[in-house]
Amino acid sequence: MKLSALTTAVLAVAAALAACTGAHAADTLAKIAAANKMTVAYRESSVPFSYLDGPEKPVGFSVELTNAIVAAVKQKLGKPNLEVGLMAVTSQNRIPLITNGTLDLECGSTTNNSARAKDVAFAINHFYTGTRLLVKKGAGIKDYPDLKGKKVAITTGTTNVQVVRKYSTDKNLDIDIVMGKDHSDSLLLLESDRATAFAMDDILLYGLKSNSKTPADLEVVGEALQVEPYACMLPKDDPQYKALVDGVITGLMKSGQFDKLYDKWFMQPIAPKNLPIGLPMSKELKDNIMTPSDKPAT
Incomplete structure (x- = not known):
């Protein structure tokens, strides 16, 4: 997976969060470090969040969030050459693959709701629909x-x-x-x-x-x-890992990079047909950028 460049501000946020969590590694981070591998999900047809633009080439708004989080995990663990595994998921199997430990992260088009929160954790909301x-x-x-x-x-x-x-x-x-x-x-x-x-x-x-x-x-x-709301899914009961992921997304929002990503994927022409989605940012999402929240739907 090609990692998109993170702004200095985002990396600073991730580093600060790493310091706040102390020497004890979160379970997910310890698992990733031990395996020297992080496995992340992608969707094949969730345009413009996560979809294929060619064989085994996931692209999209949520893929960019995934890339930013992977970069922060590499920095946190001091593993710049950490292996990143990609796994295609469907609406039906995405939650089981998080709960059984196969996946370390799923950023696609997944609704954050109270029922799902019994089995997985959710990061800061990044879209409303x-x-x-x-x-x-x-x-x-x-x-x-x-x-x-x-x-x-x-x-x-x-x-x-x-x-x-x-x-x-x-x-x-x-x-x-x-x-x-x-x-x-x-x-x-x-x-x-x-x-x-x-x-x-x-x-x-x-x-x-x-x-x-x-x-x-x-x-x-x-x-x-x-x-x-949509949000990235994480393993449940892992506050240090959630803090790192939330920090990356919040950092993107506060730095203005999130707005740029939104414009890129929702307002500008995108692959494969070079046509724009043409959907301006909703009031709910604008409010969430000002005051980041992981509040679920009921």
């Missing part, structure tokens, strides 16, 4: 009530399944949820007319749309259900 709908233009779908009795694709293992299921029950819509094994599979269900809509975090829908076969034929519609 809500469940919306990707549909074909001309399909006559403008919001959730238009999907009464229709098939809706949702990716397995995501919080969106529960959100849409509850909304369907509350509103008596009888939505038929069709599971995709990953985001690209869910998109294919929509494109092949095996589903009328694809319900997912709005930012992922914008990213998938921009990289689809025919972006002009698709549109994101509907109200945003349950705004939720």
Whole structure:
């Protein structure tokens, strides 16, 4: 993995945190040091957070956060040549791979919520999103009530399944949820007319749309259900490691580097089609940059 350059301010924050934690190494850091290897996750189709731009070449906003954290871990351990293993994960297996110790870090498009916090820890929130709908233009779908009795694709293992299921029950819509094994599979269900809509975090829908076969034929519609934060996942009950990771993300936010990364991945043209996502930073994220928080969704 090619590590992006960290600003002096970020490295200073990481060094200060290392000093504050004392001589005793956190369990995750001790594990990494003993193995001389850190294993980090990436997603294959979570545009623009973590996705493939060529064989085994993960790129994206969350990949840049991962790179910054890896650089800080190398500095903390005094191991500039630390081996970095990359592992592709899905919505379904990402949490088990953290809890069983296979992964040391997962920065993708993972919602920080109270239920997941029973099994893993979350770093400072780095994005906020809500469940919306990707549909074909001309399909006559403008919001959730238009999907009464229709098939809706949702990716397995995501919080969106529960959100849409509850909304369907509350509103008596009888939505038929069709599971995709990953985001690209869910998109294919929509494109092949095996589903009328694809319900997912709005930012992922914008990213998938921009990289689809025919972006002009698709549109994101509907109200945003349950705004939720994204955060990097870490092993649970490891305060020293969490402090280091939080310090890196907070350092990026305070130095202005976070804003630059956001502009790069959300406002400027990105690979593979050199098209911009075009989603300005939300008020929730701006507030979180001013006062960093790891507060979960309920």
